Amino acid sequence: MKPKVSEADIDRMVAQAGLPLSADQKRVLYDAYWMLEGMIARVNQPLPREAEPAHLFIVEDVR
Amino acid sequence: MTDEFLTIAEAARLIAAKKLSPVELAKACLGRIEEKDDTLHSFILVTKDRALSDARAAEARMMAAALKGPLDGIPIGHKDIYCTAGIPTTAHSKLLEGNIPTQDATVVRRWTEAGTVLLGKLATHEFAMGGPSFDLPWPPARNPWNPEHFTSGSSSGTGAAVAAGLILGGTGSDTGGSIRGPAALCGIVGIKPTYGLVSRTGVLPLSFSMDHAGPLAWTVEDCALLLQGMAGHDPTDPASANRQVPDFTADLAKGAKGLRIGVVRHFFEADHPASPGTRQGIDQALQVLERLGAEVREVKLSPLADYHACGYLILISEAYAVHEPWMKTRFNDYGELLRDRLALGAFIRAVDYVQALRRRRLLCEEMRTAMADLDILVSASQPAEAPPIAAVPKWGSLEKPSLTMPFNLTGYPAMSVCTGFGEGGLPVSMQLIAKPFQEPTLFRAAHVHEAATAWRKRRPMPASRQAA
Numbered sequence: 331m332k333p334k335v336s337e338a339d340i341d342r343m344v345a346q347a348g349l350p351l352s353a354d355q356k357r358v359l360y361d362a363y364w365m366l367e368g369m370i371a372r373v374n375q376p377l378p379r380e381a382e383p384a385h386l387f388i389v390e391d392v393r
Numbered sequence: 394m395t396d397e398f399l400t401i402a403e404a405a406r407l408i409a410a411k412k413l414s415p416v417e418l419a420k421a422c423l424g425r426i427e428e429k430d431d432t433l434h435s436f437i438l439v440t441k442d443r444a445l446s447d448a449r450a451a452e453a454r455m456m457a458a459a460l461k462g463p464l465d466g467i468p469i470g471h472k473d474i475y476c477t478a479g480i481p482t483t484a485h486s487k488l489l490e491g492n493i494p495t496q497d498a499t500v501v502r503r504w505t506e507a508g509t510v511l512l513g514k515l516a517t518h519e520f521a522m523g524g525p526s527f528d529l530p531w532p533p534a535r536n537p538w539n540p541e542h543f544t545s546g547s548s549s550g551t552g553a554a555v556a557a558g559l560i561l562g563g564t565g566s567d568t569g570g571s572i573r574g575p576a577a578l579c580g581i582v583g584i585k586p587t588y589g590l591v592s593r594t595g596v597l598p599l600s601f602s603m604d605h606a607g608p609l610a611w612t613v614e615d616c617a618l619l620l621q622g623m624a625g626h627d628p629t630d631p632a633s634a635n636r637q638v639p640d641f642t643a644d645l646a647k648g649a650k651g652l653r654i655g656v657v658r659h660f661f662e663a664d665h666p667a668s669p670g671t672r673q674g675i676d677q678a679l680q681v682l683e684r685l686g687a688e689v690r691e692v693k694l695s696p697l698a699d700y701h702a703c704g705y706l707i708l709i710s711e712a713y714a715v716h717e718p719w720m721k722t723r724f725n726d727y728g729e730l731l732r733d734r735l736a737l738g739a740f741i742r743a744v745d746y747v748q749a750l751r752r753r754r755l756l757c758e759e760m761r762t763a764m765a766d767l768d769i770l771v772s773a774s775q776p777a778e779a780p781p782i783a784a785v786p787k788w789g790s791l792e793k794p795s796l797t798m799p800f801n802l803t804g805y806p807a808m809s810v811c812t813g814f815g816e817g818g819l820p821v822s823m824q825l826i827a828k829p830f831q832e833p834t835l836f837r838a839a840h841v842h843e844a845a846t847a848w849r850k851r852r853p854m855p856a857s858r859q860a861a
Contacts, residue, residue: 347740348721351724355733358733359740362787369702370702370706370745372703373748374745377752378755381755382754383753
């Protein structure tokens with residue numbers, strides 16, 4: 331599958347991150363990016379306003 | 394007698410009775426390492442002198458009737474992301490070649506204080522994420538049931554070394570399944586404890602809110618004994634829970650009667666379909682538990698992909714934050730698998746990370762509600778038997794949702810136990826999950842199954858002088 335972003339978008343993201351990647355290395359990330367897009371879409375489904383992240387993740391003690 | 398594969402519990406009883414010499418036990422393990430590890434590559438470094446020194450000290454305590462407990466004189470190894478004072482700790486990476494910590498990780502110190510015998514440092518996927526890799530200074534560990542096959546990772550060396558009897562137990566870390574995966578594919582037992590139960594101080598981080606430290610061993614009881622020596626509050630770990638540590642072996646003999654078990658069948662039948670052998674193993678295990686008095690019913694949670702997406706985005710964002718300085722300056726010193734996997738973390742926006750954290754809270758609440766009237770959840774820990782090591786895909790953890798990730802995300806204790814052997818003759822497994830800090834119940838359920846089945850009697854790569 332192809333990602334929604336273009337190869338030029340990946341180039342920009344790599345440059346913004348300051349990563350020293352070759353063209354081949356960028357192409358590898360471009361080819362995989364559609365899978366990351368799917369995950370990002372999943373976590374961006376609507377959330378209730380009260381769904382607040384904990385400041386520090388600590389599991390509850392449930393008995 | 395040291396030709397035999399002993400469990401920790403068996404060895405501890407023999408040492409306590411002065412019927413087994415810790416020095417002879419250590420020498421037997423070192424002999425097996427010499428015999429088998431050229432094939433398995435489970436060790437990055439064998440610390441022979443240290444092992445014999447530790448063993449002689451344990452033997453002196455044995456003779457003086459001053460043993461420290463059931464781990465005294467037990468040969469172990471540490472995953473090579475656990476810092477060991479004066480002993481190289483490399484994370485299986487060129488970036489840390491020659492790194493010699495000045496302090497032990499808290500868990501390393503606790504096991505040393507308990508009298509364990511350190512045999513060496515164990516292979517891992519690079520920085521607990523990049524593997525199996527063939528472009529690192531050390532080769533990847535191989536599966537003792539068939540060395541052409543994968544161990545899973547990232548606690549790959551520990552899984553292989555325990556299964557082959559090179560050590561009696563060892564440490565692992567689990568950020569998305571890195572203890573339970575090798576336990577599953579190597580046919581042993583591994584537990585990812587509740588988040589906060591075991592200190593991560595001195596364990597090289599991958600993802601701060603997902604990392605868990607825990608043990609791998611041949612049996613459930615051995616894992617309980619090892620966890621006893623690891624657990625407890627550590628003020629130097631900001632996520633460490635300040636609470637009393639229970640006796641993890643206390644409930645082992647309580648049986649299945651009254652245990653309420655929920656099976657998350659859609660995880661391994663629809664969301665990430667497991668092999669027929671894996672499903673059959675789980676079904677047979679559930680029948681055993683039911684026959685012995687457990688109540689079993691089905692439970693429905695959000696799709697596995699929801700848990701996986703949330704966990705993976707948090708993991709990769711936090712991992713990139715850990716590695717960013719080297720990613721910018723030493724990118725090509727990482728192995729190809731790790732650098733490519735980590736690089737995706739640079740592309741995740743802050744808002745997506747925060748949305749994942751918010752969703753995490755909802756999924757934690759869902760899990761809490763689902764387990765309100767249950768003691769144990771059951772799922773698969775791996776979808777199938779070990780694949781050939783050469784066939785493991787770079788993006789496997791992106792392509793299909795991980796069966797283990799939900800319990801890193803929620804912090805619930807989870808373990809993998811062997812349920813037999815699949816169509817290819819390699820181990821299959823199931824995953825058991827308990828409520829937070831209810832490890833004794835988890836060990837109880839797992840032990841019931843283990844005691845009622847014969848899977849612990851079969852070992853890979855039997856010693857040359859042992860009957861096959």
